[in-house]
């Protein structure tokens with residue numbers, strides 16, 4: 001399976017030019033199975049008012065899904081990317097999974113970071129996996145990495161790959177993903193942003209270093225911290241079905257769940 005990511009410098013509020021930039025970065029790309037784009041890749045991240053969030057929001061079949069569908073047609077890939085979702089008068093930090101035939105699934109970020117808590121409702125979609133060309137793919141968004149339960153749940157649901165759109169601002173995730181992947185014996189594709197976004201009283205510096213991490217904790221691709229970047233690697237998702245670490249240990253079967261929650 002050929003999978004990869006687009007690392008992007010998003011211009012705040014400039015949806016069309018961000019679409020154009022992604023389109024340009026994917027210009028030569030064909031015959032790919034899965035592409036991951038950053039969190040909120042077309043809108044930007046550093047909002048200053050709820051009106052601003054609302055003005056950049058969309059329903060799931062809006063212009064971002066149309067654009068990703070077009071990219072899916074051109075690359076043959078299923079694409080996962082972040083967007084501001086409006087649903088029943090609430091705003092969510094969401095990611096959609098789209099093929100050339102349309103939207104496959106939408107995931108709403110469960111763990112909102114920092115001022116996201118002012119702008120978005122917390123996600124209310126279950127963690128789940130979708131079957132993409134015979135491979136089980138789950139989604140988590142950026143700060144969800146901080147909660148090991150997310151990757152664990154996706155692993156227990158059978159995920160072979162975690163698609164991980166991100167706008168990372170802390171320096172810890174890339175290393176943590178080695179552990180998340182090793183402990184759950186699955187692949188992850190973390191697509192991050194670069195650049196600085198200074199708006200209102202907030203300045204966020206995005207850390208780049210998008211990463212494809214293997215089920216054994218190995219880093220298969222690591223982007224620079226300061227440049228737009230696209231990369232693809234060949235992976236072997238069926239290998240993630242073997243959850244053994246050695247002859248005696250298995251990351252699923254060895255769990256002692258009956259002792260985990262009793263005293264909490």
Ligand code: ACM
Pocket residue numbers: 039112113141142143144166167168169170
């Ligand atoms: C983040 O969740 N965007 C840090």
